Amino acid sequence: MKNFKKLFLAYSLIAFSNLNAQEPLEIPIEEQRDNKIKALSEIVKINKDIYVSEDRVRLNKFINLVEEREKLLQSAKLQLKNEKARNKKLEDTFKENEIALSKLEEALKIKIGVLGELFGVTRQFAGELKASTESEVTFSEFPNRVALLNKIGSIKVHNKENFEDLWTAYLDQIASGTEIKQINASITMPNGDNKQGDIVRYGLFTATHDGEYLKAEPELESFKLLENQPEGSILRSLRKHQSNDEYTSVAIDPTRGFLLSLYMDKPSWLERIAQGKSIGFIIILIGIIGVAFSIYKLILLRQYSLDAKDDQSLKSLNHSMIEIISNSNNKDARENALDELIINFSSRVEWGNNWIKFFAAVAPLLGLLGTVIGMIETFQAITLFGTGDPKQMAGGISQALVTTMLGLIVAAPLLGLYTYLSEKSNEIIQIIEEKASYLLSKN
16 A cells, blocks of 8 residues: 555656646756656656565565474474384384284194184084074073174183083073973064063974964064964964863974965965956956856746646646647647747746856956966066066966966856756756646646
8 A cells, every 4th residue: 555655646746747847837848858757766766665675575474484394394304203213113013913923823722732623613513503593482581692602603712611601502402492382572463563472482493372373583572473374274273282281283384484484475365366457357257247147047947946846837837828738639739839838938947057158168268368468468577677587577477377267266166057057957847848748648
């Protein structure tokens, strides 16, 4: 700001001199030139003072920074020297420790001698027992076993207590595998709720609660009730065993929970039918309609059978025909009348049989259609995703097989009903024909 004021003052002097030069008072040219030179000289002097003072400030600042940098450099050099010395000391210590460690290991090997193999076998057996007991049904009875086995498996040199602990753990394992024991533990229900309950443990294989199977969940410190239980015969044998003090057979899972866990993914009968998609439900609808119609037809045939066995059945069926037979002396006329009567009655008796036959025939055809559609979906999945993931193809294959199964299941009973209804219809018609022959011969 001071420099700017000085420059402004110098330019003001020059401008003032120029204004004076414009006054009417005439000034000689030499004097005007001298005044301009003097003003310019003043400006140069002012600028010189300004730049000299600024240069002096920058120089002092630079000298101060140089001194500060030199101090920092000296400090860094000293720190580097100390670190090198410390590094050298650590390297020497590391080498000394390596030598001492190798000597100690050699001394340890000499002292251990043949016991080294024993310690190795101990660690191996501790690891095997831990792997086999992590998901067993006895986890709630021995909560500290896993930590103990981890400790034994990580020790290089075992003492007497370690051997005794491992021996005791194996002894408990053997004893647990030979007993059927009732314990109280936490149970996780399928909806996620927990409760305390009595559990019956069958050796090392299976745990049950109220006649249903459980799955061990050591991570949750609980037993999980299986949402999908095995078939009824297995559950009945289990409940019979628990309610009877005598020796009875009971189903257990020798894989220690693996086979029972597969029931979690096993679809129910409704889910299995749903795999057939729309074709499967159409087949079931046809089967229901066919069975309902067959029942209705059976009721009709029962009534027709009662009418056919009644002595007055022909008269009740068609009074006009009977009158023609009674009043006519022409044998051909009587035979024609009876034939017409039998044909009319037979048509009513046989009505609906072909519809049942149609339902029985169309069900497997729809099953075949579902098979074709399922295989098309399977090949589309192979085209899009390849054959690396079988789950991508499972939907189409399931539809193909389920629809075929449903078609056969529906067709078989409908075909049996059709056969029975046809035989029953023929039997009723035969009774009517015999009675008509009797009536014709009597008249």
